[in-house]
Amino acid sequence: MPINLDVTAHEHARHLRAGEYTARALAEATMDRLEAQEPHLNAYVRLTREDALTQAAAADARLASGDAAPLTGIPIAIKDLLSTKGVPTTASSQMLEHFVPIVDCTVVARLREAGSVFVGKANLDEFAMGSSTEHSAFGPTRNPWDLERVPGGSSGGSAATVAARGVPLATGTDTGGSIRQPASLTGILGLKPTYGRVSRFGVIAFASSLEQVGPFARDAEDIANFLAAIAGHDPCDSTTSPLPVPDYTEGLGRGLEGLRVGVPDALFAEGLEDGVREAVEAAIEVFAANGASVTRGIELPTATAALPVYYLIAPSEASANLARYDGVKYGHSNHDGPTATLEMARTRDEGFGDEVKRRIMIGTYALSAGYYDAYYLKAQKVRTLIRREFAAAFERYDVVLTPTAPGVAFRLGEKTADPLAMYLNDLFTIPANIAGIPAMSIPCGFAQGLPVGLQLMARPFAEGTLIRAADAYGALTDWHLQAPSALEGVS
């Protein structure tokens, strides 16, 4: 049987189990396509064909023995922020260009156990700081819908390669929208789990109290299987929850009947592109027309403060998390002397890009004596208020619906000169990180021929609700089935 690379992971899994093609054949076909696409997309820092073929051979043995998991033999892209034992993990930074981890991160270890096949390390904004993947030391990733546009970020490489039908699944990380915004800009699904649902062990840290690893996929069932494979308590990450991982496929096929949807209109009243507004309004109609009870104008007044709160907490944590890159132990290192202090300073000046330096400086300032109370501490207090505000909303609604991003994919270079304009891209996604709640972006239409995403947020650990809603919406619409055409004819 010829291999159709455009299908979802669960379709591949069905064919693999049926013996219609082997994991090795799938891996080879996948690597061929990725290698052909790469000159156009730059979705990867590194493709790992040899490792993929080795893993695929092991997956075939497992498939033959009949104990295959849903992800066995499935090609997956790993964001290059996730430590992979023996394979360079760069965070798309000059600082870690040659850094080779000595351990797998827990998510990668679990995916290995599930028998999946790693095709390569996906490009990102340096240390996950950015919303366009332009802040990568290894060049920007391009959007397969329009190669002159960005795929969003920071998990832009992961989103672009899934959207381009290079792989069915990819891992992302989401600190302020880094999964959902690129999912929105590339027309695929992306889920940020509840804080503590997925282990952060071995994920190169940016803002520890905000970030989670999550899946990119092209339908809700794949999101469910992927999340189930990586979620759950990890003794190596004390911030993971001991709650058992539910069966996320349980909500599949259950429709929208009775789903209580709250729409905080005031939250996205300003700065929204018309095309995005139209697509999201149409999506809300679909929800309302198919059994969901939609309430407009719900109040989340403090959530508007999430952006400034984020830009105090995230840089503060980053300023400490990135302090270890001093050239002493690993990574880029300056040896020009004459003093250790100067060498450390030059190491960091040469190794970090501008956006990373900007955030380290903001964070260092916010934590300084005399400013801590006014900035960091106040931000934490507002954070508590935002969390309570969402908790109150979720007593009345199962999901809160917003656009994922204020606009569609923008042109390369359009916002790099204006950090604030770039930051505003995460206006709607950041509240979920501040509140620690799960949130998902789902394709909901097109504007100017470019994908638009809607965001659903739910109460802590209610990922199942998001998957159910995404599945039901996907059954009613075909936005997620639209494939980009910019790479037609490539492989």
Added chain:
Amino acid sequence: MVAAQPEAASTATRTAYEPVIGLEVHVQLKTRSKMFCGCERDYFEAEPNSHVCSVCLGMPGMLPVINEQAVAFTILAGLALGCDIPAHSKFDRKNYPYPDLVKGYQISQYDQPLCLGGTLEIEADGVTRSVQIERIHLEEDTARLLHREGANGDSYSLIDVNRSGVPLMELVTRPDMHSAAEAMAFLRTLRQVLRYVGVSDADMEKGSFRCDANVSLRPVGTTTLGNKVEVKNMNSFRAVGRALEFEIERQARVLSEGGRVAQETRGYIDATGATVSQRSKEEAHDYRYFPEPDLPPLETSRVTVEELRGHLPELPAAKRERFVAQYGLTPDEARQLVETRAGAEAFEQTVALAGPAHARDVAHWLIGDVTRLLGTLGEPDAELTDSKLTPAHIAELVGLVGQRAITAATAKEVLQAAFESGEMPAAIVDARGLRQINDDAEIDRVAAEVIDANPQAVADYRGGKEAAVKFLVGQVMRAMRGRADPNGAAEALLRRLQS
């Protein structure tokens, strides 16, 4: 403990000021693994960088996991020192760049330490006083830098990461001490308590017990605190004494000459016995503390606290009082016996075997000859368990003396033999024929011989020199190779001399 004072202030000047001293003590905890990873904690004499993993090396993405034993040890230490154990505690990041700090921040505790308050009774210069403890918190130790010089004269540094992440307890006192002697008494007493509780080796020379001191002076009779100087780099008890003496003298001199003591950090230089300025108040670090996001807050229930309290051993002060009351010892004997927990245990085990009537005899043997013998083992803190002697040896020896089976002089010889071979005292006595001669006729016969052989001593005695009897007793003992009962010998001599 008086250091050389190159620039000593006059005694009169010095007595015009009262030193005020507060201590910060860092104690490595004797846990099995490190503070936040599974690496073996005990790196003593280990190959450099052999007790390391991706966590304590500060690799990207690695996360800390709290060592519960270290938390329990810190709470135990706190309970032993009478601290409050708050229900809520947390870890914070203390940020500063240094090559020995692998993450660029140290996981420590800022505003919610594990233990608050507390006191420790100390005795210095014959005066007992109580030092208040401000707080005890838990943190991780740093790596160790080894500074070297290459063949071409270039200096370079090596990093040993074995120490990185070792659980470190920091205890901060209030400024309650007023002399170097008091500071040292505090440190010795604290070390004793920590060793009793079993949470640390508390060995200054091995670096598991480290101390910084805040020293200021104020005119006697005033209560306002003067500018304080933090003194660092004191690596032994002797160093603490010398550094504090030096610093007190130095500040007294500055003040008496009308100067101001600069608020600064000074390092102690062992070779010269002096402290030198390291950094001023203006250069002090801003550590940018914030709550450690990788670790959940620590919740300590009352149940846990009481459970831990139940594991506390009897502490030296209580044990000392009990020994005085229960065994009729003098306070000084009791103090010596409770010096170490193992020593006190050896005493009580021996008394249990020898019988309570012999408690003081046991005490004398342990404090005297046994301690002297243990000193010959060449280890600074050798205990009975480090030797071939056991409580059974000592109890049997005390019993033999009590039954007048051997003389005190013989007993010393027997103890020495038992110490060397591990043989039981009774067996040694029998094998060597050392049983005391209680045969009056035999003693009388020897007494007569001694009187005949020492006419001068006899004349001295009869001339009123009572002490001459002691010489004659010695002669009897010597003639009987120490096996005579000295009292019997004296009686026999006197009987003949007075008749």
